[in-house]
Amino acid sequence: KRLDYIQSLGVTAIWVGPIFKNKPVQGAPGQESAGYHGYWITDFTQVDPHLGTNADFKALVDAAHARGMKVYMDIIINHTADVIKYRECAPDLPCAYRSKADYPFQRRGGVNGVAINPGFQGDSVQTPDNFARLTDPTYAYTPYLPKGEEHAKTPDWLNDITLYHNRGDSVWTGESVTYGDFSGLDDVATESPRVVAGMIDIFGGWIDRFGVDGFRIDTAKHVNPEFWQAFVPAMLARARARGIPHFHIFGEVATGDVDPALLAEHTRVDKLPAVLDFAFARAVVDLVAGHAGTSELARLFDDDALYEGGAEAALTLPTFVSNHDAGRFSTFVRQLSPTADAAAQLARVKLAYAMLLTLRGVPTIYAGDEQGFVGDGGDQDAREDMFPSKVASYNDNQLLGTSKTTADANFDRNHPLFAFIAELARLRISHPALREGRTLVRVAGDKPGLLAVSRFDPVSGQELLIAFNSSTAPVTANVEVGTRSLDFTALHGNCAPRASAPGSVAVSVAPLDFIVCAAEKSK
Template identity: 60%
Template structure:
């Protein structure tokens, strides 16, 4: 066992009790896991390539050649490292022991192994460069191994979510007018639907301006997409995409690279990736067929939707109901589908639940405020303002309860990095407490908490994207191995699946409390106290007359506070942290909180 810094023996006793409680809760749910609502889940988000290598024989994906052919180079942070689905299946005990009830897999579909200009290549280890939408990437294993993972998870009462992409495919299409595919975006004003090649070009689609492309009747009037550029598929790649219809450039926008905001966000090639013509009913139905088949074949429990804001709303209005119907037909009543939008304000974020009609969205607004308040010492009033905007979502507070919340991810970086970078003089004890506090806010406030793999082992990272995608199995990347972890003397050069790590233990305690207390999952959320600057933040979760109070101290000084409640009794019991046996009077709860500490208290009588 690795030497662990920080809390030791007293915490181990509490941890053992928490794991026992969690195991009992999971066992009770095994036969009815499909009945759990999205807000009941604790999601564990993992990039399969960086988690565990269960089968070294598939490291090169069967491609042969060198790393620029097969994409495998475990010393380079931008190439495949060897993690796979078999490794994930072998580590289900570890994931379930943390208290996760759902596993969100980064994209597992067949990818173009390597892309990029000469000298700046990287590999599709992340899964977002799809060529074959029907097949598991051979670096990760086989379709049968995905089935084995899903079946093993379901046998434990755990759900499996897939990351899906409808905006684009791998970068295959080239434009004859461009050098090295470096093509500036060409707008509809300069290259309208009615002219091929610009305002002075050949007249096509006369009488049609494309304002209602989304209907089959209107789209049938188009002879083909207006091509601002002349697309072609390089020799040898004519049939690289599956299903076959994806190989025809007619199904893409072909307007050049993603750049400035506006129409380019819908029609441009994101990072040069081939941008699908999602207004075309053929494309809509094709993607419905593709992803519906993953539900039909494997009983997948939910989708995280990549780059959702770069697809037209009419597509989502057709696609989402179709996915929910496929799931219901498969016996999955609570299919969890949520959009990645990269919007940090509630208004723009909520728009996707109204116009695009997403049931849920990844809560980037939560992440932004949590990092500001806990990592950077901002005002806890900002948290109050965040939660008071929950009615902005379609469905209001009920939608907010199912929005996945998170404190860091594979694109922006890890929460521990935000904490460390904002507090360069802080002790390791303070850094650990702040990271734990961020996870406590995520675990006990409304939403479906989402743990980014490795956070529970003290991974920090040196930035976003590739710098936040460390290996859990022994890494050969020097940049990763030189970055100290929190709470342990281990580095990423070691295997990091230690259930005695202080953050793993702390999160496991939280998930056990959450699993045992329905109010912390499904209850209304009422903000009770907040302050200008760091310090007290308190809220209640209420369900069927039962009240749980969560109080946090985001500041560096101890607090003695009174929190107002709806409880008619002065009898309280601690679920986590220090709670008084009795309060001074009904309607008021007296608490003492150490710096960066929290308490979870339940009233012993109904409100």
């Protein structure tokens, strides 16, 4: 029902959050939480009833395709809902991580324990014959399925306890990153050939049945690289067989740092085709919500060489400034620039979206940003309804650019942020340089102020000069351009109509604003 609204924003693809059937409530008595996010999966083959049916999802995909829009699914392989318990730990309470060195696979309960799993060569030997020897899961803890939950998961092979790591909660460092339970969730043993085959069958089935166009992979960095090296080619082949030649797969490698090396590692080692660009998001927050120098973002483009495929591959990275886990950019603005008034806050959000929609990568908009949503924080505090909400902690938020609250329906196509994003989306669609063009940093510094980049049409070579001002004072400077870029047309803001001299053009940018200047195409 809302596809027309979404498409009018300029959106060409929809990333739907996890839609699989979930365990609705988890947690110890008095500490229960609802599975509001969709990541506590029990049935990997069905849509959760509170969202609808498999037929409803198929109708959504078909309706999007009829409009020329793509649909990406959010998938989870690292873990399932928390069903497995450990006899040594109180149910639903934290359980300490037990390492492979202290609790090896061939001893029960530690290095001095009874011998078990004879002949198992460790999970680095990822063959069916080797894993057939891993029959006793009591090396670290004594895992069990509570009465009545012996077949809680679908497909049924997911109820086999030996197909999980069963080592306790991750401490987010060392081997626990890939072997530990993610906040108590059952951590799947993705080294096992049975798991590899099973997951390929599950998610290949969603491609076969629904014709989806891509996968966003949750918690990708918590899965061993060998799994992705098998899974990704299998999904791409399945998609091609379904007539989907450009199936896009991008992984979540969450970080709060400007750390492109961490992200790039998972494209080179894991062979993920792309990863969500958390480094871009952090840099834009630091520059625009905070007060970092513009060189922080400029360095990011130099580091595109780190990705498998280099700068060209970096063009396919989904970029974002807000998301459902970290929170909304508008929230960061209020936290990092607390003295800014509503107009200045709105200007900073617009500047962030200008960077998102004109710089390299695939811009990813978090629903509600275009309606000025401002959350109280991340995760649950950033998952407001766009239809009228009944959640008090959402409805008391002061939104940007509107007098509405989240207690109202928020699908206003006249909202200033909606109109702004739609304008830039149209600009991006009409200029290949903004979608596929090479990036060349022209000006950057160690303080807030001018960031200027040139982007080039991959066919004609036409130069587009984009200049951002992250400071609260106007900036004027001479900026280097190509010597053949002599005459300019303003695509946004005020641009000098002609270069000052071959190779130099004067730019003036208002506080917290930007300009986009297109050089006349070479004849």
